[in-house]
Amino acid sequence: MTNYGKIILKREDKNFHAGFCIIHEELETLVNSLSLLHPIEKSYYDSLKYERRKVSYMLGRIAAKKAISEFAEVKSFSSIHIDSGIFQFPVVKIPGITQNIQVSLSHCDNFGIALAFPEQHPLGIDIEKIDTTKTEAIKSQMSPKELELIPKVNLPLQTGCTALWTIKEGLSKIFRTGLTMDFKLLEVQSLEKKDSVYISSFTNCAQYKGISWSFENYVCTMILPKNTNIDFKNFSGCLTNIFSI
Numbered sequence: 001m002t003n004y005g006k007i008i009l010k011r012e013d014k015n016f017h018a019g020f021c022i023i024h025e026e027l028e029t030l031v032n033s034l035s036l037l038h039p040i041e042k043s044y045y046d047s048l049k050y051e052r053r054k055v056s057y058m059l060g061r062i063a064a065k066k067a068i069s070e071f072a073e074v075k076s077f078s079s080i081h082i083d084s085g086i087f088q089f090p091v092v093k094i095p096g097i098t099q100n101i102q103v104s105l106s107h108c109d110n111f112g113i114a115l116a117f118p119e120q121h122p123l124g125i126d127i128e129k130i131d132t133t134k135t136e137a138i139k140s141q142m143s144p145k146e147l148e149l150i151p152k153v154n155l156p157l158q159t160g161c162t163a164l165w166t167i168k169e170g171l172s173k174i175f176r177t178g179l180t181m182d183f184k185l186l187e188v189q190s191l192e193k194k195d196s197v198y199i200s201s202f203t204n205c206a207q208y209k210g211i212s213w214s215f216e217n218y219v220c221t222m223i224l225p226k227n228t229n230i231d232f233k234n235f236s237g238c239l240t241n242i243f244s245i
C-alpha cells in the first residue's frame with residue numbers, strides 16, 4: 001500500500017510545500033518496482049546480500065522518489081538518483097533539475113516514509129517500532145528531564161521512550177550527522193499533547209519543533225521549523241491508513 005500527497009508549509013512571509021510518501025510493502029512486491037531505480041541505485045541493490053537491507057533500501061528509495069514526484073512533478077523515477085553523502089545522508093540528483101531538492105527518509109520493518117522539500121525549508125522524518133525489549137536501553141540514553149515528560153502526556157514508558165528517540169533522530173537527520181552527534185545536544189525540552197499528536201521542542205535548538213504520531217506499534221515524528229504551520233490532516237490520514245494495517 002502506498003499513500004502520498006503534498007504538505008503546505010505555512011510561514012509568516014511565504015509558503016513552501018513538501019511532498020510525502022508512506023509505503024507498506026513486502027519484498028516480493030517491491031521487486032516489481034526495480035525498474036524505478038536509477039542504474040547506479042540498481043547496481044547498489046544488486047550488491048546487497050541481506051533481505052532486510054534490500055527491503056529497507058527499496059522502501060526508502062521508492063518512497064523518496066514518489067515524494068519527489070509530488071514535490072517537483074518529476075515523471076521518470078529511474079532518472080532520479082538518491083545518492084548517499086559521507087555521513088550516509090540522502091543526496092538527490094536529477095538531470096535537468098536545478099533546484100536543490102532535499103529528502104529525509106526512514107524505514108522500519110516493511111514501512112518506508114519520505115519527505116521531499118526545498119533546501120530553503122529543512123524537514124526531518126523518523127519512524128520507529130515500539131519495542132519493549134529496547135525500552136531500558138533507550139531510557140538509559142535520556143536525561144532525567146526528558147523522562148519526566150513522558151508521564152505528563154500519559155504515554156506508556158515504552159511509547160514515550162520511542163517517541164523521544166524519533167524526535168532526536170529526526171533532528172539529527174536535519175543536521176546530517178545522524179546520532180553520531182552528542183545525544184545531550186538533541187535534548188527534548190517539552191512534550192505536549194495537542195489533539196491527536198504530540199508537539200515537542202528542543203533545549204538547544206529553539207528553531208525547530210517535532211510533531212509525533214503514536215500508533216499501536218510505531219511512532220512517527222516529523223521535525224520542522226518552529227514557526228512553520230502545517231495542516232497535517234491529509235498526512236495524518238495517510239499515516240493512520242498505513243499504520244492501522
Ligand SMILES: CC(C)(COP(=O)(O)OP(=O)(O)OC[C@H]1O[C@@H](n2cnc3c(N)ncnc32)[C@H](O)[C@@H]1OP(=O)(O)O)[C@@H](O)C(=O)NCCC(=O)NCCS
Pocket residue numbers: 056057060061084087088089090105106107108126127169172173174175176177178179180
Ligand atoms: C541517521 C540514523 C540516525 C538513521 O537511523 P535508523 O533508525 O537506522 O534508520 P532510519 O530508517 O530512520 O533512517 C535511515 C535513513 O536515514 C538517512 N540517513 C542516514 N544517515 C543520515 C544522516 N547522517 N543525516 C541525515 N539522514 C541520514 C538515510 O537516507 C537512511 O536511509 P538509506 O540508508 O536507505 O538511504 C543513523 O543511521 C545514524 O546515526 N547514522 C549516523 C551516520 C553515520 O555515520 N553512519 C555510519 C553508519 S556505519
